[in-house]
Amino acid sequence: MTPVYKTLPARILHWLFEASLAIKGILCAIETLSGLGLLLTPNPLVARMVYWATHLHLAADPYDTMADLTRQAVDFFPLHIQSFYGWYLLAHGGLKLAMVVMLWLRILWAYPAAMLVLVGFVLYQLTEFVHAGSPVLLLLAFFDFFMVGLVWQEYRVLRTARAAELT
Numbered sequence: 688m689t690p691v692y693k694t695l696p697a698r699i700l701h702w703l704f705e706a707s708l709a710i711k712g713i714l715c716a717i718e719t720l721s722g723l724g725l726l727l728t729p730n731p732l733v734a735r736m737v738y739w740a741t742h743l744h745l746a747a748d749p750y751d752t753m754a755d756l757t758r759q760a761v762d763f764f765p766l767h768i769q770s771f772y773g774w775y776l777l778a779h780g781g782l783k784l785a786m787v788v789m790l791w792l793r794i795l796w797a798y799p800a801a802m803l804v805l806v807g808f809v810l811y812q813l814t815e816f817v818h819a820g821s822p823v824l825l826l827l828a829f830f831d832f833f834m835v836g837l838v839w840q841e842y843r844v845l846r847t848a849r850a851a852e853l854t
Contacts, residue, residue: 690848697844704837709785711834715784722776730766737761783808790838795849798842805835 692698708709725733738761741754748754771775788803812828 690844698839704841706789707834707837712787715780715787718776718780719784722773722780725773727768730769734761793845798838802835804840806833
């Protein structure tokens with residue numbers, strides 16, 4: 688039985704939940720595929736692709752900071768670092784992608800598990816924000832924390848609907 692969202696705020700929250708799942712699903716799929724790509728792509732090929740992608744920018748503007756920083760990062764991108772990032776992205780993206788799929792399928796036990804995983808990511812992102820100061824980490828932490836609230840709301844509605852179904 689599909690839960691009934693009777694009020695406008697409940698329908699809006701459900702829509703936000705589904706939109707957030709879709710966005711998170713797309714980002715997780717990209718993250719997982721990126722990790723897989725890093726694991727399957729030889730290190731020199733990664734360096735050549737970065738040099739190819741940045742050479743026109745640097746030829747047009749030798750002071751292009753982003754292109755220069757990207758090239759410098761690749762200079763310090765040995766195989767063991769590439770392997771670490773590949774496994775990290777594969778595991779991180781894969782875990783979140785599995786979470787998104789289970790929520791989309793409305794598997795009841797996945798809701799509390801997803802909230803725990805998301806809270807863990809929020810704590811990690813906030814810790815890294817304190818160390819690195821990146822506003823992107825703060826934005827990701829905010830999005831994940833917002834997602835915890837949406838998952839909680841959806842879990843309550845789904846649990847109520849399933850309880851009513853049993854009675």
